[in-house]
Amino acid sequence: MHIDTQEIGARGEDIAMAWLRERGYYIVERNWRIGHHEIDIIAQHFDTLHFVEVKTRSISSWQSPYDSITKQKCEALRKGAMAYRTIHRIPHNIQFDLIAIVIDDHGNHTLEYTERIM
Numbered sequence: 001m002h003i004d005t006q007e008i009g010a011r012g013e014d015i016a017m018a019w020l021r022e023r024g025y026y027i028v029e030r031n032w033r034i035g036h037h038e039i040d041i042i043a044q045h046f047d048t049l050h051f052v053e054v055k056t057r058s059i060s061s062w063q064s065p066y067d068s069i070t071k072q073k074c075e076a077l078r079k080g081a082m083a084y085r086t087i088h089r090i091p092h093n094i095q096f097d098l099i100a101i102v103i104d105d106h107g108n109h110t111l112e113y114t115e116r117i118m
Contacts, residue, residue: 008103012056015039016099019111025050034087037073037080041099049092051081056101065100065112074118 017027020043028049029042041052053073055065077096085094098114 008056008058009054011103011108012052012101015109015111016041016052016058017055019099019113020050020052029084032080032084034080034083037076037083039077039080040082042084044092047084047092049085049090049094050097051077051084051094052097052099053077054076054099054101056103058088059102061103065102066098069098069117078118 013030017030020041021027023045025043025045027041027043029039032039032042039051039053041050043050043052053069055067055068057063074096081094081096084090095116095118098117100112100114101109103109
């Protein structure tokens with residue numbers, strides 16, 4: 001089964017949203033953009049607003065989902081989150097998290113959730 005990078009990314013975000021919902025998170029936004037900054041998922045859980053980066057890779061990829069979390073990516077995520085917080089006047093605590101998903105050739109997946117990536 002071969003799917004392209006955009007399909008893998010969209011599938012990963014669908015998986016991540018379902019996983020978060022199953023754990024009681026309320027999905028506030030998906031793919032929120034301002035300028036060239038994008039937040040994959042913004043979810044609320046109790047009094048914390050989570051800015052979630054979703055990284056999905058096929059099992060045949062040479063790069064782990066974690067490899068793409070660079071200093072520049074963290075800075076872009078922070079700037080996007082601060083813009084969102086300012087625009088929407090968010091009083092909640094905020095947190096930056098990562099969901100890393102690997103999809104195999106049969107469509108099965110593994111998911112790892114890392115809280116407070118920065």
